[in-house]
Amino acid sequence: MHKSAFIWSDRYYDYSFPGDHPYKSLRESLAKKLLEERGAFHYIDLIEPHLISEDVLQIIHSREYIEFIKSKSLEGKGYLDEGDTPAFKGIYEAALIRVSGSVTALKVVEDGSYVHGINIGGGYHHAKRDKAGGFCVFNDVALIAKMAEKNFSKIAIIDIDGHHGDGTQELLYDDPNVLKISLHMFHKNFFPGGGDVNEIGSGKGKGYTVNIPLPPGTADDAYLLAFNEVVVPILERYKPELIILMVGGDSHFNDPLVELKLSTYGYLDVIKKVHELSHKYSNGRIIMLGGGGYNYDATARIWAIAVAEIANIYDIEYEHLHDCCYTKSSQFVLEKVKNVVQQLKNIHSLY
Numbered sequence: 001m002h003k004s005a006f007i008w009s010d011r012y013y014d015y016s017f018p019g020d021h022p023y024k025s026l027r028e029s030l031a032k033k034l035l036e037e038r039g040a041f042h043y044i045d046l047i048e049p050h051l052i053s054e055d056v057l058q059i060i061h062s063r064e065y066i067e068f069i070k071s072k073s074l075e076g077k078g079y080l081d082e083g084d085t086p087a088f089k090g091i092y093e094a095a096l097i098r099v100s101g102s103v104t105a106l107k108v109v110e111d112g113s114y115v116h117g118i119n120i121g122g123g124y125h126h127a128k129r130d131k132a133g134g135f136c137v138f139n140d141v142a143l144i145a146k147m148a149e150k151n152f153s154k155i156a157i158i159d160i161d162g163h164h165g166d167g168t169q170e171l172l173y174d175d176p177n178v179l180k181i182s183l184h185m186f187h188k189n190f191f192p193g194g195g196d197v198n199e200i201g202s203g204k205g206k207g208y209t210v211n212i213p214l215p216p217g218t219a220d221d222a223y224l225l226a227f228n229e230v231v232v233p234i235l236e237r238y239k240p241e242l243i244i245l246m247v248g249g250d251s252h253f254n255d256p257l258v259e260l261k262l263s264t265y266g267y268l269d270v271i272k273k274v275h276e277l278s279h280k281y282s283n284g285r286i287i288m289l290g291g292g293g294y295n296y297d298a299t300a301r302i303w304a305i306a307v308a309e310i311a312n313i314y315d316i317e318y319e320h321l322h323d324c325c326y327t328k329s330s331q332f333v334l335e336k337v338k339n340v341v342q343q344l345k346n347i348h349s350l351y
């Protein structure tokens with residue numbers, strides 16, 4: 001059994017930036033449609049998010065920051081950061097319902113009513129304690145990891161969004177109970193800037209942050225090499241009791257903002273392995289979140305395939321959603337990734 005809950009509210013549509021901003025809720029609606037067309041919700045339960053209170057947000061955000069977001073939400077003008085994340089009327093409520101969805105996904109897995117909790121409307125890894133960033137207002141990834149510490153002492157976050165999960169890292173940098181793994185594109189002047197191999201955590205959290213910086217042009221072959229040689233052995237060693245998997249769709253080769261070159265096959269291989277590990281170590285406990293993804297068609301297909309794999313309903317109907325084939329890195333990129341892998345093996349003692 002892979003009893004899965006798909007957290008959904010039609011109010012998710014409210015979290016969509018206006019004008020020509022790349023972040024649109026169309027991604028979530030397209031993904032849900034692909035799943036509906038394949039009869040997925042005969043096997044997966046649709047669950048409404050249970051709205052959280054402000055006290056819950058204060059586990060990771062400051063009171064002042066929450067008040068700032070509320071006032072910008074009433075005003076509906078200007079930006080929440082230096083110019084990436086615009087305010088719009090109702091953004092507070094729109095962000096709150098989506099974060100609530102991730103908390104609900106955690107709750108239904110924690111209380112044992114579901115093995116897998118899915119919230120494609122979640123995944124805001126750039127938000128920090130006092131700061132919005134990269135289209136993110138409240139950091140649901142760090143929040144549910146912190147909340148899960150009540151029941152678990154070994155939680156793993158695996159972030160395969162194309163950008164570094166800087167907010168999650170900063171919020172949990174000294175936390176030894178959460179292993180934070182981020183695979184992302186890393187290049188001069190590329191947002192958000194950090195996520196190099198030597199950022200490994202601080203204090204008691206030292207060694208519990210694993211950054212896998214990948215050069216532009218990293219395709220399935222090199223990405224899977226890094227995943228299999230670094231992420232898998234680290235997870236095997238750590239044996240997480242709960243896995244939070246953030247599936248940003250912007251590592252795809254068609255994404256307009258990120259120059260990684262993952263295909264849907266590369267994504268599926270990663271998700272399959274994480275799913276398998278969750279059953280090996282975590283009694284299947286896995287929370288899947290969404291994230292970035294600015295080619296809406298590719299992101300929707302990635303999410304539908306990921307949900308089908310995790311809920312164990314993947315069949316020929318989902319096979320039709322794939323790209324043509326695996327992607328291949330250039331020799332230059334492959335060598336660069338091999339070098340990163342070697343550095344990480346040394347830093348994280350993988351022998």
Ligand SMILES: [Zn+2]
Nearest residue numbers: 002284310312
């Ligand atoms: Zn399963």
Ligand SMILES: [Zn+2]
Nearest residue numbers: 161162163292
């Ligand atoms: Zn991203």
